[in-house]
Amino acid sequence: xxxxxxxxxxxxxxxxxxxxxxxxxxxxxxxxxxxxxxxxxxxxxxxxxxxxxxxxxxxxxxxxxxxxxxxxxxxxxxxxxxxxxxxxxxxxxxxxxxxxxxxxxxxxxxxxxxxxxxxxxxxxxxxxxxxxxxxxxxxxxxxxxxxxxxxxxxxxxxxxxxxxxxxxxxxxxxxxxxxxxxxxxxxxxxxxxxxxxxxxxxxxxxxxxxxxxxxxxxxxxxxxxxxxxxxxxxxxxxxxxxxxxxxxxxxxx
Amino acid sequence: xxxxxxxxxxxxxxxxxxxxxxxxxxxxxxxxxxxxxxxxxxxxxxxxxxxxxxxxxxxxxxxxxxxxxxxxxxxxxxxxxxxxxxxxxxxxxxxxxxxxxxxxxxxxxxxxxxxxxxxxxxxxxx
Numbered sequence: 001x002x003x004x005x006x007x008x009x010x011x012x013x014x015x016x017x018x019x020x021x022x023x024x025x026x027x028x029x030x031x032x033x034x035x036x037x038x039x040x041x042x043x044x045x046x047x048x049x050x051x052x053x054x055x056x057x058x059x060x061x062x063x064x065x066x067x068x069x070x071x072x073x074x075x076x077x078x079x080x081x082x083x084x085x086x087x088x089x090x091x092x093x094x095x096x097x098x099x100x101x102x103x104x105x106x107x108x109x110x111x112x113x114x115x116x117x118x119x120x121x122x123x124x125x126x127x128x129x130x131x132x133x134x135x136x137x138x139x140x141x142x143x144x145x146x147x148x149x150x151x152x153x154x155x156x157x158x159x160x161x162x163x164x165x166x167x168x169x170x171x172x173x174x175x176x177x178x179x180x181x182x183x184x185x186x187x188x189x190x191x192x193x194x195x196x197x198x199x200x201x202x203x204x205x206x207x208x209x210x211x212x213x214x215x216x217x218x219x220x221x222x223x224x225x226x227x228x229x230x231x232x233x234x235x236x237x238x239x240x241x242x243x244x245x246x247x248x249x250x251x252x253x
Numbered sequence: 254x255x256x257x258x259x260x261x262x263x264x265x266x267x268x269x270x271x272x273x274x275x276x277x278x279x280x281x282x283x284x285x286x287x288x289x290x291x292x293x294x295x296x297x298x299x300x301x302x303x304x305x306x307x308x309x310x311x312x313x314x315x316x317x318x319x320x321x322x323x324x325x326x327x328x329x330x331x332x333x334x335x336x337x338x339x340x341x342x343x344x345x346x347x348x349x350x351x352x353x354x355x356x357x358x359x360x361x362x363x364x365x366x367x368x369x370x371x372x373x374x375x376x377x378x379x
């Protein structure tokens with residue numbers, strides 16, 4: 001009979017056979033894994049950056065997730081004083097949920113300028129964010145941007161046909177609700193503070209944070225009870241890709 | 254061959270990057286080795302490969318050190334989207350980064366080929 005003991009949070013059986021299955025891993029070396037390592041090592045060898053720089057940025061990147069943003073929204077929903085700070089001083093409000101925008105260098109990263117604006121949705125006003133220039137995104141508080149956010153197709157179309165594009169994501173914004181698309185610029189980052197949904201009365205901050213997903217803080221989805229994850233989003237390839245600073249590729253004659 | 258693909262292949266000079274195909278990177282486009290194929294094959298549910306964090310860190314380091322500004326890299330990535338359209342992200346992001354670095358002379362194709370061989374030998378050593 002297995003004699004169970006506990007090492008920290010990790011349970012073992014007495015015969016050293018684990019009583020739970022280890023998470024599966026990819027036991028295969030891909031060309032892409034090799035390429036990533038080769039590029040990185042060459043860059044270090046050439047002095048473009050140091051291994052220490054890379055370690056610091058890797059740790060920073062690894063710690064990014066939308067969880068901090070979710071916490072910020074949930075707390076704003078339950079604490080009016082905190083909500084006021086979210087709008088008045090969002091960087092300090094970020095610190096209260098564990099995010100220091102000055103990390104990892106002391107002045108942020110070169111693509112995460114220390115300027116955040118939180119956009120408040122109301123029952124008659126809905127916001128959605130984009131970066132038409134490239135893919136500016138509030139990484140410190142929301143983690144890494146999804147690929148569709150970076151795709152030229154989204155960046156180009158959301159500013160021209162916002163209601164139609166949101167409908168493609170499954171979000172129908174009623175005509176009586178004003179829609180504002182906020183375009184990030186070189187030094188400004190935005191996130192959406194959505195409307196707290198009905199049916200969440202009496203919920204704790206933890207419960208509320210679970211339904212504040214990444215997509216609800218971008219503005220392409222609404223939080224609602226029971227919806228705790230963002231489903232995969234389709235990436236529509238442009239039939240006529242637009243090149244930066246240039247004209248659209250000529251359509252076939 | 255369609256008119257559109259002719260138009261794309263004829264375009265070799267982007268504003269931010271040379272769009273000509275690089276033989277070495279053309280040889281690293283096995284879709285079967287992308288995370289989208291690898292992960293389900295090994296029953297892994299993580300949506301991104303472990304090396305994605307390192308790739309993002311490399312991009313940040315290159316920008317912080319002044320070698321390759323993040324905004325310029327993003328513009329170049331947009332221009333290269335059609336060149337690597339057969340490969341999904343994040344593999345495409347990696348290929349475009351390597352392409353941009355070769356195109357801008359931050360490393361040569363020969364150096365990269367040599368390093369790939371060295372890394373492969375190291376990782377596959379038993």
